[in-house]
Amino acid sequence: MRDDGTRQEGTAETGTVSRETIVAGDSPANTSESRVAAQAMPVDDPAPAGPGWQSPGWQSPGWQSPGRESPGRESPGRESPGRESPADGSAPDATAPAFAEVYSGDFQPVDIGSLTVPTDESDDPPLAMEARRAVQVLNPSGNVAMPRPSRPRIMGVANQKGGVGKTTTAVNLAVALALHGNRVVVIDLDPQGNASTGLNVPHHAGVPDVYDCLVDTVALADVAQPVEGIPNLTCVPATIDLAGAEIELVSVVARESRLARAIAAYEEDYDYIFIDCPPSLGLLTVNALVAAKEVLIPIQCEYYALEGLNQLLNNINMVRAHLNTELEISTILLTMYDRRTRLADAVEQDVRNHFGDKVLKAVVPRNVRVSEAPSYGQSVMTYDPGSRGATSYFEAALELAERGAMLGEQR
Ligand SMILES: Nc1ncnc2c1ncn2[C@@H]1O[C@H](COP(=O)(O)OP(=O)(O)OP(=O)(O)O)[C@@H](O)[C@H]1O
Ligand SMILES: [Mg+2]
Numbered sequence: 001m002r003d004d005g006t007r008q009e010g011t012a013e014t015g016t017v018s019r020e021t022i023v024a025g026d027s028p029a030n031t032s033e034s035r036v037a038a039q040a041m042p043v044d045d046p047a048p049a050g051p052g053w054q055s056p057g058w059q060s061p062g063w064q065s066p067g068r069e070s071p072g073r074e075s076p077g078r079e080s081p082g083r084e085s086p087a088d089g090s091a092p093d094a095t096a097p098a099f100a101e102v103y104s105g106d107f108q109p110v111d112i113g114s115l116t117v118p119t120d121e122s123d124d125p126p127l128a129m130e131a132r133r134a135v136q137v138l139n140p141s142g143n144v145a146m147p148r149p150s151r152p153r154i155m156g157v158a159n160q161k162g163g164v165g166k167t168t169t170a171v172n173l174a175v176a177l178a179l180h181g182n183r184v185v186v187i188d189l190d191p192q193g194n195a196s197t198g199l200n201v202p203h204h205a206g207v208p209d210v211y212d213c214l215v216d217t218v219a220l221a222d223v224a225q226p227v228e229g230i231p232n233l234t235c236v237p238a239t240i241d242l243a244g245a246e247i248e249l250v251s252v253v254a255r256e257s258r259l260a261r262a263i264a265a266y267e268e269d270y271d272y273i274f275i276d277c278p279p280s281l282g283l284l285t286v287n288a289l290v291a292a293k294e295v296l297i298p299i300q301c302e303y304y305a306l307e308g309l310n311q312l313l314n315n316i317n318m319v320r321a322h323l324n325t326e327l328e329i330s331t332i333l334l335t336m337y338d339r340r341t342r343l344a345d346a347v348e349q350d351v352r353n354h355f356g357d358k359v360l361k362a363v364v365p366r367n368v369r370v371s372e373a374p375s376y377g378q379s380v381m382t383y384d385p386g387s388r389g390a391t392s393y394f395e396a397a398l399e400l401a402e403r404g405a406m407l408g409e410q411r
Helices: 019-024 032-040 126-138 166-179 194-198 210-215 240-251 255-264 283-291 309-322 342-358 368-376 388-405
Strands: 153-157 184-188 233-236 272-276 294-300 328-335
Touching: 126 166, 126 388, 153 166, 153 283, 166 184, 166 194, 166 233, 166 272, 166 294, 166 328, 166 368, 166 388, 184 194, 194 368, 210 240, 210 255, 240 255, 240 283, 255 283, 283 309, 294 309, 309 328, 328 342, 328 388, 368 388
Parallel strands: 153 272, 153 294, 184 233, 184 272, 294 328
Antiparallel strands: none
């Protein structure tokens, strides 16, 4: 829809939204004065460079397990699971259990419904130990259950705006749910391969990947890889091959529903599939929207993050009208919330006013541990389970699971 500069009203039901409704909104906090104030305030964490920190970006596609080879890794979360980066602007979580209580090296098995948590095996690989420690830190009493949904949920994580937290959200929700007894698949549908990197799944050139499923009709089960250390989690990786898919798919029969077909033929038992979309509204994202039943939109709590949201909603409406009548925007997650800025608060209020209860109560703060985790081939859940980034994603996953359980009878 062309933006003619006039104010448009919309609702979550109609799926239309005016950027002015959201951004300018009626929120008293969102005045030009507050925007100026927000800009003048310190924003963001400083660069997360620390000893041993390595950007995955410059690694060759064939790099393997960077964290495990990183000299500075030394299980970074173990020094103090409850600590918080001062750059986060927040006090450490006083309710987080003391490190010694949690990581004595003497683990008790956790029983949370159908939760699959490795028992204390001294020869466990390090990632499995970290997964166990993550559950102990995030859910020390073991009383929190993430019920399996009544039917499998296929969620496209989409927003054509780049860098809003799509991949981070897909990876961390997937790990949190898998650690708590759900069977989860992450499909990396972005040629950047960030979800594959974040889950430490090989995705260098030559690895069978989602491209093969889309273009060459290879079965998803043949390319899916288990995620090391996280029981119940598999990843369908993306390699650089996927970069050509947007063009190659143009001439392919039923080009919009290739992924839907592949998922329909996927016979493994699963509770969640998260499809990590690229930052565009091209054929790959359309494939995700046709395959998904739900859309999860991460929205970064910053002014420009709302630009183009209308376009995304229009695309979702078009897919729903013509290709996938079941599709619904079920979940909005506010990410990279910086509580030092009034703008973040104004954006949150406007998004909540517009989308109502589709917006998860849990809000993910800007947190340096979240951005460090992928360089160790880990989610923040295992990298630093005591950080506010991890606890927020844990809460978001819990909300998602509870909503899923309300879809019908629990399995
Ligand atoms: N809560 C957070 N706190 C701090 N940094 C974050 C947070 N969430 C994401 N990041 C960082 O922001 C950057 C962008 O996040 P991410 O890759 O998840 O976004 P994206 O929407 O998937 O990006 P793209 O559109 O390129 O696929 C990454 O470097 C990530 O580590
Ligand atoms: Mg991404």
